[in-house]
Amino acid sequence: MRIGIVCYPTFGGSGVLATELGKALADKGHSVHFITYQQPVRLNVFNANIYYHEVRVPTYPLFDYPPYEVALASMMVDVILNHDLDLLHVHYAIPHASAAYMAKQIVRKRGREIPVITTLHGTDITLVGRDKTYEPVVTFSINESDVITAVSNNLREETYKSFHIEKEIDVIYNFVDVARFNKKPIDAFRKVIAPNNEKILVHASNFRKVKRVQDVIEIYARIRKKIPVKLLLVGDGPERPAIEVMAREISKDDEIRFVGKQEQMEEILAIADLFLLPSEYESFGLAALEAMAARVPVISTNVGGLPEINIHGKTGYMSAIGDVESMSNYAVNLLKDEVLLEEFKEAAYQQACVHDIHNIVPQYEKIYSRYCRMDCEE
Numbered sequence: 001m002r003i004g005i006v007c008y009p010t011f012g013g014s015g016v017l018a019t020e021l022g023k024a025l026a027d028k029g030h031s032v033h034f035i036t037y038q039q040p041v042r043l044n045v046f047n048a049n050i051y052y053h054e055v056r057v058p059t060y061p062l063f064d065y066p067p068y069e070v071a072l073a074s075m076m077v078d079v080i081l082n083h084d085l086d087l088l089h090v091h092y093a094i095p096h097a098s099a100a101y102m103a104k105q106i107v108r109k110r111g112r113e114i115p116v117i118t119t120l121h122g123t124d125i126t127l128v129g130r131d132k133t134y135e136p137v138v139t140f141s142i143n144e145s146d147v148i149t150a151v152s153n154n155l156r157e158e159t160y161k162s163f164h165i166e167k168e169i170d171v172i173y174n175f176v177d178v179a180r181f182n183k184k185p186i187d188a189f190r191k192v193i194a195p196n197n198e199k200i201l202v203h204a205s206n207f208r209k210v211k212r213v214q215d216v217i218e219i220y221a222r223i224r225k226k227i228p229v230k231l232l233l234v235g236d237g238p239e240r241p242a243i244e245v246m247a248r249e250i251s252k253d254d255e256i257r258f259v260g261k262q263e264q265m266e267e268i269l270a271i272a273d274l275f276l277l278p279s280e281y282e283s284f285g286l287a288a289l290e291a292m293a294a295r296v297p298v299i300s301t302n303v304g305g306l307p308e309i310n311i312h313g314k315t316g317y318m319s320a321i322g323d324v325e326s327m328s329n330y331a332v333n334l335l336k337d338e339v340l341l342e343e344f345k346e347a348a349y350q351q352a353c354v355h356d357i358h359n360i361v362p363q364y365e366k367i368y369s370r371y372c373r374m375d376c377e378e
Contacts, residue, residue, distance in 0.1 A: 001372055002031040004079055007091040009040040012206060013286040014121035017174055018091040019043050024361045026050045033079050041263060053079050069095040076103035080114050086372045089117045093124040094134060097141035115371035118145035122283030125159050139163045147367055152305030155283040174284045175360035178352055181293035183270045190271040198228040199335045202272040204287045207237025214246060215278035215324050221250050222328035227335055231256045234268060269294035274331055280321055282306050293352035297334060297344040299327050315348040
């Protein structure tokens, strides 16, 4: 099949999922065409079946805001017609679903039909999409998609609750390449971070308010009063300056390290003992799943799609939003008991295996095959 994938090229969950999906499809022999404004951060390998088409937005004094959606739709049309695509798979509703609808109508006028699969990822529904400025267009373009998928049952229900959706939404969970994350820790790396064999906590996010990174610092502060620990904060975003100030007030040395955006998360997670994710909302929690694949138990909130992957008392623990006391107590009890910690690590890994890339990608292929033209290449 010849598949067009439209996504954001950033470290966010939707971009990561879309890129990893495209790479997996290419490995299986499909031709995959990424359409976005810059090369996706996870698109770091060469594969003869992968193509990248950059969306360029001309700047004119007339426009205060460059019309990216129009440029994106035009690029979709170009790629559909010149590379004879069999379908478009757009990730994140805004503005990809509406741009895909526009492209679909344009190529139809030229005698060409193109099916559109829209995958909803989270904030495109729970935050941005609910804004009255965007809601009518989001609702319309989702309903005009040939297939709608969501990355968790929770997100599926939130979509039905917030929008007048007239079609069935299929749930296809996010996935992880377990083989990539199931790595032995590099001892030298761990000794640099924890020279006295301290336990290592990790948090990774885009440092936005919804991630409640301040809770990560407070949880860490409570844990360190009872056991020796180090904290690695991975990522970047608008809340980082305030979090750095907060961290300095608690720790004056290298007990808390900000390591910025990292593409090789598997190297960091391999040395971690516990992953902290106290978010206000997660439609799925891909960062938690990656941690589990690296045999790292998760302490998280019990919101959104997190209860669908983090099994309380088995792969980690869950608490209410803002309950840093409960989360820190769970963490201390787990980190103090080596036997229990090993049991949780193995259970986390087994849970990740359920969501392994080789189990999930065929679910997308099955949907593609329903809409692929009779003459498309298998």
